[in-house]
Amino acid sequence: MSDSDGEIPDAVDLPSLEPDEAHPEANPETSDLGTAPVPVTLITGFLGAGKTTLVNFILTAKHGYRIAVILNEFGEETGIESSLFPQTSQNAENFALEEWIELSNGCLCCSVKTEMVQALETLMQKRHKFDCILIETTGLADPGPVAAALWTDAELGSSVCLDSIVTVVDARNIRGQLAEPREDGAVNEAQQQIAYADIILLNKTDLVRGPGALEQVQAALQNINSGAEMIHTQHARPDLARILNRGTFNPSQTPNDVSHLSLQLHGAHIGSACDPSNSSASENRSGSLSQQLGGSTPQVHAATSGSEPGNSSSCSKAEQQPAMSAETPPDASMPAESMHDMGFEGLDDSGAAGATRDSQPSNHHDHLHDRGVQTHALHSQLPLHLGRLRTWLDSILWEQESSGHRIYRMKGLLQISGSPNCQILQAVQDLYDIVEGPQWDSATHRHSRLVVIGRHLHAAELQDGFLKCQ
Numbered sequence: 001m002s003d004s005d006g007e008i009p010d011a012v013d014l015p016s017l018e019p020d021e022a023h024p025e026a027n028p029e030t031s032d033l034g035t036a037p038v039p040v041t042l043i044t045g046f047l048g049a050g051k052t053t054l055v056n057f058i059l060t061a062k063h064g065y066r067i068a069v070i071l072n073e074f075g076e077e078t079g080i081e082s083s084l085f086p087q088t089s090q091n092a093e094n095f096a097l098e099e100w101i102e103l104s105n106g107c108l109c110c111s112v113k114t115e116m117v118q119a120l121e122t123l124m125q126k127r128h129k130f131d132c133i134l135i136e137t138t139g140l141a142d143p144g145p146v147a148a149a150l151w152t153d154a155e156l157g158s159s160v161c162l163d164s165i166v167t168v169v170d171a172r173n174i175r176g177q178l179a180e181p182r183e184d185g186a187v188n189e190a191q192q193q194i195a196y197a198d199i200i201l202l203n204k205t206d207l208v209r210g211p212g213a214l215e216q217v218q219a220a221l222q223n224i225n226s227g228a229e230m231i232h233t234q235h236a237r238p239d240l241a242r243i244l245n246r247g248t249f250n251p252s253q254t255p256n257d258v259s260h261l262s263l264q265l266h267g268a269h270i271g272s273a274c275d276p277s278n279s280s281a282s283e284n285r286s287g288s289l290s291q292q293l294g295g296s297t298p299q300v301h302a303a304t305s306g307s308e309p310g311n312s313s314s315c316s317k318a319e320q321q322p323a324m325s326a327e328t329p330p331d332a333s334m335p336a337e338s339m340h341d342m343g344f345e346g347l348d349d350s351g352a353a354g355a356t357r358d359s360q361p362s363n364h365h366d367h368l369h370d371r372g373v374q375t376h377a378l379h380s381q382l383p384l385h386l387g388r389l390r391t392w393l394d395s396i397l398w399e400q401e402s403s404g405h406r407i408y409r410m411k412g413l414l415q416i417s418g419s420p421n422c423q424i425l426q427a428v429q430d431l432y433d434i435v436e437g438p439q440w441d442s443a444t445h446r447h448s449r450l451v452v453i454g455r456h457l458h459a460a461e462l463q464d465g466f467l468k469c470q
């Protein structure tokens with residue numbers, strides 16, 4: 001699974017793949033996929049938006065394509081992220097589906113770009129084994145440099161082509177994410193990801209309540225990028241004929257054909273997340289994406305503390321407070337005080353953030369572009385008590401304002417007392433979920449690991465709280 005030895009695993013050979021009758025155009029036997037450049041779909045989106053859920057869906061749906069996956073993850077996430085592909089890790093018969101390359105030494109848009117190009121080159125030596133490539137970026141990646149590398153890298157030549165950039169959006173949280181200030185005053189990652197999208201997958205629509213609330217979210221996204229196709233989904237299950245092998249960047253298209261890619265940034269500029277001091281990367285890049293690429297740079301259920309492990313139960317503070325709705329939107333029309341309370345400072349009418357903080361360089365080495373964002377890995381060798389764990393999670397996720405930290409995302413593999421299986425924890429903003437994973441096996445070191453990504457985190461306190469759940 002991991003490519004730690006430098007050997008690229010075989011691409012996925014999907015068993016019993018039958019041409020999709022509903023979408024005969026998706027049948028590789030009737031297309032020129034065997035000889036044409038391999039289409040690469042870049043899947044991006046903010047932390048927790050549903051990228052892995054989408055990749056999982058693509059890997060298990062019937063569409064007629066054989067898929068290779070390149071997965072970029074934070075170093076601390078190694079081994080956790082791959083466990084989030086339950087169909088592959090739980091079912092040995094389908095183990096062949098778990099064919100991907102993990103790039104975990106940084107963020108694709110920074111230090112791993114070369115590694116990505118090398119991985120693609122090696123993959124291309126097995127060209128006959130797959131029809132399409134998916135690249136899942138980290139939740140904080142700027143898709144621009146990655147797309148540019150795919151477009152311009154001489155080594156790759158014409159063997160691969162960027163098919164489309166799919167940005168998965170958490171419909172419940174996106175407006176707050178768009179409003180997050182960047183310390184250098186630049187456009188934040190969530191805005192960059194929307195701006196570059198060919199397709200915006202407006203996901204988690206089940207978590208947006210109230211008449212008009214979803215329309216408001218959609219309007220905020222269209223204010224940033226009105227050229228992207230908008231697809232509403234729950235659990236990231238779109239019509240894949242609209243996602244795979246679209247030919248968005250097919251060079252045979254006339255310039256008019258790609259004119260719909262024009263980015264409308266409404267005064268915002270796409271800054272380089274890699275290097276804010278790079279003026280060529282920070283200049284205003286309004287215009288078609290193809291021009292840019294050819295340019296200078298290349299349920300929320302009630303918290304049930306007594307529930308057994310394995311019973312999936314999402315918990316949210318929102319259940320105990322008014323749900324996000326048209327009546328209580330994180331909206332520019334709200335009084336500034338309310339927006340501040342909800343953590344939506346700086347949102348203007350366009351959905352763009354009015355970032356005002358002092359400029360600070362981003363940190364390439366920890367691949368977190370905004371220096372205020374940190375990641376911490378928590379560990380516990382001894383099994384955790386589920387009730388205590390839930391109480392602790394409730395406190396750190398639901399009392400964020402009083403504790404002074406801001407948690408965007410948590411994911412982990414947990415060893416819970418009394419359960420032979422590992423438990424998978426997922427948290428996005430104040431929502432969390434614990435579901436049963438596969439049995440611990442000899443290859444998986446049996447201990448709890450939890451990655452926390454957020455701002456103003458107190459590592460020692462978090463680790464201490466985690467250990468107290470034993």
Ligand SMILES: Nc1nc2c(ncn2[C@@H]2O[C@H](COP(=O)(O)OP(=O)(O)OP(=O)(O)O)[C@@H](O)[C@H]2O)c(=O)[nH]1
Pocket residue numbers: 045046047048049050051052053054084138139168203204205206207233234235236299409426427428433
């Ligand atoms: N309610 C709800 N939950 C969803 C939906 N889509 C995904 N989720 C859940 O949201 C959590 C995060 O989903 P992921 O697919 O791991 O998100 P991601 O974008 O890959 O996350 P990162 O890799 O950390 O950036 C998981 O618990 C999913 O089951 C949805 O449409 N509705």
